[in-house]
Amino acid sequence: MTSVRRTRIVRRTTYGVRVGRLTARREEAFVEIRQRPDAGTRPVPGASSAGAATMRAAVQHRYGPPSVLESSEVGLPLPGQGDVLVQVGAASVHPGDYFVMTGEPYVVRLVFGLRRPRHGIPGRDLAGVVAAVGKDVTALRPGDEVFGWSTAGTLAEYACVPADNLVAVPANLSVGDAAAVPTSALTALQALRDIANVRPGQTVLVTGASGGVGSFAVQIAKAFGAEVTGVCSTRNVDLVRSLGADHVVDYTRTDFTRTEKRYDVILDNVEAQPLAAVRRALTPTGTLIPNSGRGGRWLGPLARIIRARVLSGFTRQQLKPFLSVEKRQDLLTLADLLATGQVTPVIDRTYPLDEAADALRYVAAGHTRGKVVIAV
Numbered sequence: 552m553t554s555v556r557r558t559r560i561v562r563r564t565t566y567g568v569r570v571g572r573l574t575a576r577r578e579e580a581f582v583e584i585r586q587r588p589d590a591g592t593r594p595v596p597g598a599s600s601a602g603a604a605t606m607r608a609a610v611q612h613r614y615g616p617p618s619v620l621e622s623s624e625v626g627l628p629l630p631g632q633g634d635v636l637v638q639v640g641a642a643s644v645h646p647g648d649y650f651v652m653t654g655e656p657y658v659v660r661l662v663f664g665l666r667r668p669r670h671g672i673p674g675r676d677l678a679g680v681v682a683a684v685g686k687d688v689t690a691l692r693p694g695d696e697v698f699g700w701s702t703a704g705t706l707a708e709y710a711c712v713p714a715d716n717l718v719a720v721p722a723n724l725s726v727g728d729a730a731a732v733p734t735s736a737l738t739a740l741q742a743l744r745d746i747a748n749v750r751p752g753q754t755v756l757v758t759g760a761s762g763g764v765g766s767f768a769v770q771i772a773k774a775f776g777a778e779v780t781g782v783c784s785t786r787n788v789d790l791v792r793s794l795g796a797d798h799v800v801d802y803t804r805t806d807f808t809r810t811e812k813r814y815d816v817i818l819d820n821v822e823a824q825p826l827a828a829v830r831r832a833l834t835p836t837g838t839l840i841p842n843s844g845r846g847g848r849w850l851g852p853l854a855r856i857i858r859a860r861v862l863s864g865f866t867r868q869q870l871k872p873f874l875s876v877e878k879r880q881d882l883l884t885l886a887d888l889l890a891t892g893q894v895t896p897v898i899d900r901t902y903p904l905d906e907a908a909d910a911l912r913y914v915a916a917g918h919t920r921g922k923v924v925i926a927v
């Protein structure tokens with residue numbers, strides 16, 4: 552038999568995104584939580600007398616272009632024993648979110664649902680305030696400001712997140728800035744530290760240096776003591792230089808693959824050049840990380856990854872495509888870099904939740920300066 556209890560959620564908050572720390576309008580709300588043996592994180596249908604059992608979210612019922620997204624009222628998710636219910640202050644979107652929304656390349660459907668998205672709410676990165684915690688969660692409590700990632704959708708007013716996927720927002724960071732960090736910064740960190748093993752004094756070149764991953768990569772490589780060159784368009788030269796790049800190459804004027812300069816590490820976020828051309832800019836034992844690839848409608852970037860793996864067996868140069876994996880310890884490492892000012896998120900545009908489709912459309916165009924954030 553289903554039992555019902557009413558749980559108070561404190562600090563139902565309205566956020567001022569990108570205006571220093573959170574500004575909060577505190578309200579008290581009650582959520583009707585229906586306890587079942589298999590409750591998990593199932594949405595609660597209907598609303599309580601306080602109207603808090605539903606939430607606004609960007610929802611898609613099928614794969615397709617951004618127009619498939621619609622703003623809807625959906626059930627509030629329930630935190631499981633090890634979960635945290637986060638009232639989302641901001642979320643960020645990146646090209647991977649666009650691929651999942653469209654279902655192309657088709658290989659993504661093997662993970663996210665063959666005929667339609669398994670999770671109707673898109674988005675992966677978020678920051679906000681803890682609204683409630685599961686009974687096994689001890690490190691977090693209601694009112695804590697956190698950021699991290701969720702596999703169940705973040706473009707909503709609330710999201711259920713395993714506690715291990717969240718860490719505290721650094722004191723010098725706004726919620727909007729914190730939401731921009733997880734996926735892109737984790738990718739940059741793992742590529743440079745774990746795959747390339749960047750060390751002080753090495754030369755590192757980052758293509759797409761003004762983009763989401765690239766803007767973090769420039770700063771992280773500098774934090775590791777490398778001599779960094781960023782490749783970008785004319786309009787972004789000053790931005791990339793402000794991130795700490797020692798040298799900036801304007802690709803509209805200079806082809807870095809045809810200069811005499813050689814690099815120990817190249818993080819290629821753009822795929823503007825074939826692998827063979829990019830390898831010309833590597834030292835004889837250098838490392839190339841192809842973190843992009845358009846490909847076809849079926850395999851997408853996997854085709855480029857396979858080519859890189861094959862080529863790597865025939866040269867002393869190391870071609871190392873990889874897939875980043877979210878790890879709490881790495882998020883804590885990033886939080887330290889953010890807290891000390893060694894890394895600062897670059898925010899291009901901020902959209903309201905109702906304009907999530909426009910945000911993803913803009914990301915798909917491929918010319919973002921840093922990250923695109925959605926304020927909830």
